[in-house]
Amino acid sequence: MDEPISAAERYPTKYWHQLADGRIQCDLCPRDCKLHEGQRGACFVRGRAGDAMVLTTYGRSSGFCVDPIEKKPLNQFYPGSSVLSFGTAGCNLACKFCQNWDISKSRSFDKLLDQASPEAIARYAEKHGCKSVAFTYNDPVIFAEYAMDVADACHARDIKTVAVTAGYIHAQPRRDFFAKMDAANVDLKAFTDEFYVKQTGSHLQPVLETLRYLKHETDVWLELTTLLIPGLNDSSQEISAMSEWIVKELGTDVPLHFSAFHPDYKLNDIPSTPAETLIQARKIALEAGLQYVYTGNVHNLEGDTTYCPACGKAVIVRDWYEIKQYHLTPDGRCENCNTVIAGRYGQFTSQFGRQRIPVRIGATV
Structure with missing residues (x-):
């Protein structure tokens, strides 16, 4: 049984349309949930209230x-x-x-x-x-x-x-x-x-x-x-x-x-x-x-580090989430060979x- 949608939870949404059989279809994601009054979609936080789709977790x-x-x-x-x-x-x-x-x-x-x-x-x-x-x-x-x-x-x-x-x-x-x-x-x-x-x-x-x-x-x-x-x-x-x-x-x-x-x-x-x-x-x-492949959730210095694809030098050496060495210019270039490293810097x-x-x-x- 779906939890009732209170008036305070009803934030209007944009992505839905009415079906010929009276249900409302959510058009946000490929699940295409089709809902009767009071029902919630598979995500649980989007549901039907009256003749509209609402978001229940806004704010x-x-x-x-x-x-x-x-x-x-x-x-x-x-x-x-x-x-x-x-x-x-x-x-x-x-x-x-x-x-x-x-x-x-x-x-x-x-x-x-x-x-x-x-x-x-x-x-x-x-x-x-x-x-x-x-x-x-x-x-x-x-x-x-x-x-x-x-x-x-x-x-x-x-x-x-x-x-x-x-x-x-x-x-x-x-x-x-x-x-x-x-x-x-x-x-x-x-x-x-x-x-x-x-x-x-x-x-x-x-x-x-x-x-x-x-x-x-x-x-x-x-x-x-x-x-x-x-x-x-x-x-x-x-x-x-x-x-x-x-x-x-x-x-x-x-x-x-x-x-x-x-x-x-x-x-x-x-x-x-x-x-x-x-x-x-x-x-x-x-x-x-x-060019840039990393390992996560394990301790692997090489897999945490960013390397320049041109010269092979380590441009950002990381240990878990801590940066140990940083060798990029402010516009994101390798300090060794001036190659642009993809990203935002x-x-x-x-x-x-x-x-x-x-x-x-x-x-x-």
Whole structure:
């Protein structure tokens, strides 16, 4: 039984249409949920109230935290800077391996302890020196209206915006949503539709369409993440096919992060990903032609480091989220050979480091 949608939760949305049989169809993502009065979509946070689709989590968050930008992960988007991160509840995918399942799979709003207006979020980020604000923890696609309003408030204060997303979204809302974003890390969860269907309840093709769109039709800085799960998406053949597709369709300069799975949610019977699997995956992707490939969730200095694709010198040496050496000019060129390193950069004077700071933000202050 769906939780009733109270009047206070009914924020109007744009992406829906009425069907001939009286139901309303949500047009935000490829799930195309068709709803009777009072029903919620698969994401749980978008539902029907009267003859309209509403968003029930506008201005409500599961929590705020100031992180290093490398934690998103974004390694080539203002390295060393801090980012104000937050999410809401719900998700439009059903990943059996979700590592934020307590938030993304929530069917109750008891997780939404913090309330904050878009202006309050932007003001906090500016006051505390955050270069950007990230919509993360759960997929911002499902709270698109809130995220886009926050983005407008941030841009008015010269704060950048970051979407951490699975990229499962229809074409028109995709244009509207990413027009407000400065950077995105997209989870490319696997490279077979079978994995997407069985493990996430979705499909691969819409994600590939989002990736092509971001790379070729926007100025959004794009990085990719693939969580490697033993026996499900970690074969050399699949990693090779995925890497070759990225090179062909997106280019060699899109950073790719391989991260390690640990047992969680509905996949508690699968062991954690060995570090060797990530190191081998990185080798395969580099051999396929990708210039920037990283390993995550394991301690691997080489896999954390950014290398110049021309001279091979380390231009950003990282240890976890801490930058140990930085050899880029303010406009993002290798100090050794002057080659442009893909990404977004500025004057590097200090770094936020590996700290993580939970914060509270009021609704209006």
